[in-house]
Amino acid sequence: MNASVSIDKFVMEYKDVPLGAYYGLMRDEAMNGFQTKPTIYWGDYCYELHIRKGKEAYLHVFYKNFRETDGHLHTLRLETRPEHYLHFHELLEPIRKVASRITFVGCDVAYDVRTSLENVIVIPTDMRREMTYEGTTRYFGKAHQRKTNGYCRIYDKRLELWEKQKIMLDHELSRIEIVYKPDQKILLSDVGRYPPEQNDKYFAAVVTDWDVLPRKRVEQIRDMRDGAEMYTQLIRKGVKETLANPYHVDFNRLAREQWVSLVEVPCTALLGAA
Structure with a gap:
């Protein structure tokens, strides 16, 4: 995706x-x-x-x-x-x-997809990262962790543009935003050589056709999307396998391809x- x-x-x-x-x-x-x-x-x-x-x-x-x-x-x-x-x-x-x-x-790295928020699934690799909500926005990380590596929020970018700037898009737009803060300071002149690698923090997918998925799997995916139930490691693995192709959002590849220009x-x- x-x-x-x-x-x-x-x-x-x-x-x-x-x-x-x-x-x-x-x-x-x-x-x-x-x-x-x-x-x-x-x-x-x-x-x-x-x-x-x-x-x-x-x-x-x-x-x-x-x-x-x-x-x-x-x-x-x-x-x-x-x-x-x-x-x-x-x-x-x-x-x-x-x-x-x-x-x-x-920096904050933003991944935008033209779809509604209900189709965006983000699952942390570290299950100790608990999901919280503010309105429709989902967070992985507490407020005081806002500037720490891996802090994540998933929100309706179309709605934010309208509420803050009165810009109305003619299409849905959702954003996954993840903080990239390397352990070591990097010389600014060298930063182009160090794109973020955020697949190790989160697995993400955008479901474009729910009807083709098994009903039970859909229930599990939506539970995990909403933070209602994270299930066992085996079920989580099955969910990721179901979503791997063609729904997976490969953060590493996307960032690597555009990092120098960004x-x-x-x-x-x-x-x-x-």
Whole structure:
């Protein structure tokens, strides 16, 4: 089963940035007419700056992790959508010049399929991952695990576009979104060589024709889809075998095929080649 792949949020860090460079960024964003919105963030950083360029783009800036108690050079972290980095290239260029290195932290990888949410099945490989709900959205992971590797949510993207942006699609659209956060920091210049491998976290399928499946199997699939019953290991294996062809969503293949093009925009903006 094919799906379109995108990155919803891209997180990176500049290493060994002096405080003066952070203050310079604050000065430059004010002088260049960017909008700064004060935001309370119960996180891990001493300094925060939330910048917006009109209605087009936003940038979250976090400086000096609370664990960094020694010296005068600290980490500066950025979070935004990949394409938004292009809007802040000139603002960030002085930071790039003083940083010792630029690393990739993680991103949200989104797999979109043109079907209703009831046809999307996601089964965790680690059965300790419990499913929770908020409305029609399904989650694997607690709220405080939102930025951890493997956190997943499955939701009606068509509905979200309408509710948040008043965009009405003429077709159904569902999204499987999984956090990709490698154990080791990767140099941003090398990130294209490290596509996410998320098949080891979840098995996913999109059922396009329920009528061809045995009734008992349909019941089991829907129970597992909704988190009502995860059954025994043997039944789970049978469900996956039933869904393997042609319904399986191969996260690894999809990400691998598109990864270089997906990270090209933020890498170009942040590495000084824009």
